[in-house]
Structures are given as structure tokens and as C-alpha cells.
Amino acid sequence: MFYYEKKLQYPVRVSTCNPMLAKFLIEQYGGADGELAAALRYMNQRYTIPDKVIGLLNDIAMEEFSHLEMIATMVYKLTKDATPEMMKAAGLGDHYADHDKALYYHNAAGVPWTATYIQAKGDPIADLYEDIAAEEKARATYQWLIDMSDDPDINDSLRFLREREVVHSLRFREAVEILKEDQGKKKFY
Amino acid sequence: MTKQMPPEYYQCLEEIQAIDFVIVELNLYLNTHPNDLEAIKQFNECSKKSMQLKVEFEKKFGPLMNFGRSYANYPWDLDDTPWPWQV
Amino acid sequence: MFSQFKYWKPFIGPFDPCKPIKVKSYSTPPHLYIGFQPPGMKQFSPKDALMHGTLWPQLYSPYPDPNKGVKKD
């Protein structure tokens, strides 16, 4: 069961109408290392991961959905009142032709999201290593987005999201340590 | 839509976002540190604080959650604007 | 104490068409050095935690590099 709470995890502000920036940010909406991929990956792996780390995958999946909502908010605000001419000039003519201002799960180059972005191997170490890699790749994507953006408010939100990837990566690394531990021995806090 | 949210809305919301963020962090941490009693105490204190803040918030600005996690008012206000991506 | 960014000097060829970037860098965030988080780490206030994206100052990773442009040898 899921409940919706009418608030973002972090206050998202946008300084200027900037459809070009929205085009880049879409990478984290429907791209390979984006928030949708992250949320669905963990949400799906949780069924077969050992019980000790189900809770972690479940909670990180939930947080990724909140991040997806933040990215969507940024894209929505950056394009809300943009004219078709502005969309065209920003390289979003192809997007506009198919979707108007609607959001869509594709990456910055317009390639639609696909389940082949995510894996569920059933082997807990393989799955957690994929999760760690996914967090590092998402962190890198946020870095390149910050490098290209000159919107101080957007950058503030992007830095928040980048830092979350650092924390998630640490937790997945801890999960690996927990699964490595010999049964009966207790070394961790 | 000319409805505007007062500055107080943003302040109250941010206060909730801050305390709820501490809860998220502690929650993830406790998933890998289940025996950290201090962190569990802090988690529960923050949860209590969060619930109190939300009761106050909802009195002023309407329900935050759907499906029975918040009380509704007359006329039905669970679907009132603004939504989080609009404010 | 570890450093949050590492620097390296790539080979610069005489026929490189773009203006060479003499020093390149990459981020090495704190989680790479922590392994398993010890209990009782110092915390930010709730407001500062939200602003930094983490409850623990030791997990904070700045970006972009605050020392960008500062000479590194």
C-alpha cells in the first residue's frame, strides 16, 4: 500500500524559464541512470534480496520516487510558460511535436525509457554491486548537469540530489558488508 | 488560478521538510545499524515532532495525505491545489 | 583526512585542437573512505541537514570543486 504526501522532499525553486535546461534534466527523469530507473530497480530487487537488506532496498526505492517527483517539478517549471518557439530554439521541437509540454520518460536525447536499463540478477552481491554502480553513475550525471546549468536555484536542488546518491551508495556498501558477515558473528553496530 | 500561498506556508513546509529529512536519514542508517539505540530514540523523537508539525500545518493549509492519513474538510479538500510541483 | 577531489595532468599533444585543460579532476566523495559508518557521528541541525542533503557533515561531498582554479602541483 502506498500513501501520497502533498510535499516535495526538498524545496525546489527555479530562477528562470529555461527549456534548454529542462531538456538536459530529463536525463534524470527517463534516462539509464535516472530516478525512475533507480526507483524501479530497487523496488523490484527487494522481493528476492535476503531479508536482512529488504528494508534498505524498500526505503531507498521510496526515496527515489521522491527524487523523481523533484526532477519532474524542475522540468515542469522550466518549461511551464515557454512558447513553442522557445521549445524549438531549445532543441525541444521533437519533444513538442509528440508531447506538447507533457513530461515523458525519455533521456536527454529523446530515447524512451526501457527496462533494459535495470537488472535483477537474483544474486544478492551482483544486485547490490549494480545498485552501488547505479548510485555512482547517478552522482556523475548530477555533476555534469550542475556543470552545464547556470540556474542557481536548480543547482541547489541538484546538489541535494547528488549528495543523496553518496549516502545511498554508502548504505548499499554497508548492505554488502552485512551479507558478507559470517552467520552468528556480529561485528556491526 | 490566482490563489497564492502566504510566506508562512513555505516556512511551515520547510520546517516539515527538514524534520522529515532527518527521519529519512536515520531510517536508512538504522536499516544497516539496527542496534544503535541512540539513533532509534532520535528517530522516534523526530517522528513525534513531525506529526505535531503536520497537525499544525493541516489546520492552516489543509490535508497533506490521502487515503485516510489526514482528516478531510467540507467541502472535500484532499484534491485542492496547490500540488507540490505547482507551488 | 582524505581529499574530496583528485587531480591529474593528462598528456597534451601538439596537435590537440581544443585549448588544453592542463589539470583534470574527479570527485572522490567521503563514502569511499568510510566503509561502514560508525555510530555517534556529529550531526547537522535539521535545517542544515536538509540544505546539505545529509544528516552527517562527514558524509557531505561538495560540488563543484570548491578549489577549482586554485593551482595544484
Ligand SMILES: [Fe+2]
Ligand atoms: Fe539514489
